[in-house]
Amino acid sequence: MKSIAVLLFAFLLGCVIAQAKKNTQPVNPNGSLVQVQIISRHCDRLPSASSKIPADPIDWQLVSGLALGDLTGLGQQQCRELGEHLRERYLSEDASSRISGITANYNASMFSFRSTNFDRALNSMQTIALGLFPDKTGDRATVNYLAKNDKGKKKWALPHGQQAVPIHTVADDYENLLLGFTYCNTVQKRYNTAFGTKALAYLNANRTFVNQLYTATGWTTGDLTISTLIDLLIVQKAHNMLNIKWVNDNWTQVLKMRDDVLSLLYSYDVMGKEGSSVLIQTLIENMNSLNKKYIHYSAHDSTLQALTGSLKLNQDSDYAFLGGQPNYGAHIVAELYQTAAGNKTVRFMHGNQFDSTSLTPLILKNLGCQTEYCPLETFTQLTSQYSTTTNWCVDCANKGKVVCAPYFLSVVTPCTTSTN
Template identity: 25%
Template sequence: MRNLLTKAGLFGSVSVAFGSIWWSQQKTESNPVTSSAAPNPNDACPASLYELQQVQVLFRHGARTPLKSIPDVMEAQWTPSLLEAPPYTHINYVVTDLKGGPQPRSPLEDNYRKNILSGGSFAGQLTTLGMQQLYELGETLRKKYIEETPFLSPTFSSTEVYVRSTNIVRTIESAKCLIAGLFKQKQKDIVSILTAEAKSEILYPNYHGCKLLKVLSDPRWAKMSSLPGVAEDLQSILSALGIAAHQHVDFILIRDDMVAREAHGLPSPLVLNFWRNKVEQRAVDMMCSLFEPNKREALQLSVGALFHVLLENIEKKLQDNSAEANRKLFLYSAHDTTLIPCLMALEIFDMKWPPYAASITLELHKSRQTGDAFVKVSYIGQDQHIPGCSGVYCPLQEFKQVLSQYSLSSERYNSRCISTELAEP
């Protein structure tokens, strides 16, 4: 398989697909999300029957510059003025490793800095619009968890809030902007944003840190061009755009640049107006082929370690009285390619690419009558009825059963990652 970092064709597709991460890893889309599961009569129970215990939010960064421009078409001008931080997003913060030490080096960010777009900005950088989107997500959380329900203190405190981000500038800045909106720049402590070494990152599918995941995924990337209809559609749009045959372009790359332009009001080739829906559809088709739920192991290696952390946070809250366990809010700043496999594993993916600032929220509740624990999941503000759960307020044991088919402890994850023995065809 061609090396993901050095071969231009797959580099373009992967760096954009994992645009949110991979090795180089909108007018914001805001389609409402609905669950395909049938409503449960028990879900009519008022929220007052439950007491909120903990909130975990996994969110995508805000609008950014593209990871790679569509070649051979008119270029948008990505000027540095598009990246200016609004004063109201400023907070006192520090970026550390997971143990509070110096921030690790970021090979991914180094790679972005090698790619200067037309106009002078680097690829993959959070824009002013993206900062505003995350600030507004923070305001939404403030309204829900401070103003409507007095769950959080109105001033940031590290004893209440845990913040972790992938070690990439756009996700770190997104976390900062969310905190600014959530607490209106009021803070008792300096905000520590924790990051991991690239090889041990679990907030996205880690193809460099997990050997087996790469082994499982490489053939799928190679076969994507032969998916039903994809090759034909791609040839048609490349011809319509006038893109030379030698250029390595796919639907994920086209979508990434197209959506970034739309979000910032920058011009696009007129032909994309006709092709927009097909580009969206085919980009999603490609991602679904990569994370097919029926090929369980690749999906498990993509989300398993993260699911384990989320479940561990819940268990600590219920069983431990330590200061760490008493945290109320866990924030994880990540990518679209984090959210897609998570949604697929939960069986609530709506076949639409997660928009900028999309979020999955897990709320831990206790029944005021019985003391039993329940988990409520929402996506972009819409409550979800998770398949395998008896209601939107999912009994904890049912929720753990849903996640158990994918959850992996760090020991099991690391052990599987170094294996070359495939458990799936």
């Protein structure tokens, strides 16, 4: 009897120790993680242009049954996997970097989802949410919120306990949050100048290789449409449908050329204070208000490139990879930490693509913050000086843009008229 008691005590002690180890999280001197804001690129899509590669033509709409630019089935798989990894990192009870006080299932007071008004971005956000909130987490009551058998834990509103989430968006012409650089005349002018000078100079310096690419693909419209050609090649390569030997043999060099050109077009000199001003200011507003714990923006490669450009990240030799085209599902995370005294620090992290299980810390050295954890007050001051503008519509010379119509209408001096 005594031996049984000893064994039982040892067993219980072992369980307690194991649970203690499981619940032990390393103490962060910067406090608890209280909020994350994620900006992610959509996942695998069809080409967005109707052009075809002359030497290897594919009618994508015919073979896929999708519209140009749509998220593919592969893209849905990728984005769901991204959602699963983000759940494991930030939501699960045993998550390595669990957000303080967050629920593992959807709660409208804690979560917010926003997308551009492109089908591929909206569809990406939908499938990310499927990964964030897997089956059997959709505990939403259907009729009587007081009845024990109708709280959703045994009776779900949707099959398999799926969870539908609201995804917010705006009309294309009003998208100054996630595509502000596109709708800013000042940035577009600098972008076109950079392409006409630096980018074309780069292509001319590599003319032999560029012409070999044109010859191999049968491309005849030249440098002004080279981005369309490379996009077509990337899509066909991703789906094992690229049948041009020279391109396959020189694939690494093709991607390097693409990234070298993009790094010239999305530099700080081009993006400046206007390129991601509205986005950065919104991130800061969310950090100050703490109205939500998890905020996710579904956007595009150019959104990430413009953001890293405005934050001077892609000028840092340690993060040169940020200047190129982000992979499908690549994401930037703004993690906000808060101490018991209320002091807030922000840490930026980078996920290379949809299946990244670990994130790379990004130190804003060129912006002026020399530590991985940047005090929010310092970050706000630095971005105010280098990365945002106090009047985006005016500084973008956007008087003719729909997105700025409310601003310019509000500052027009009314005329006083009289009739006889």
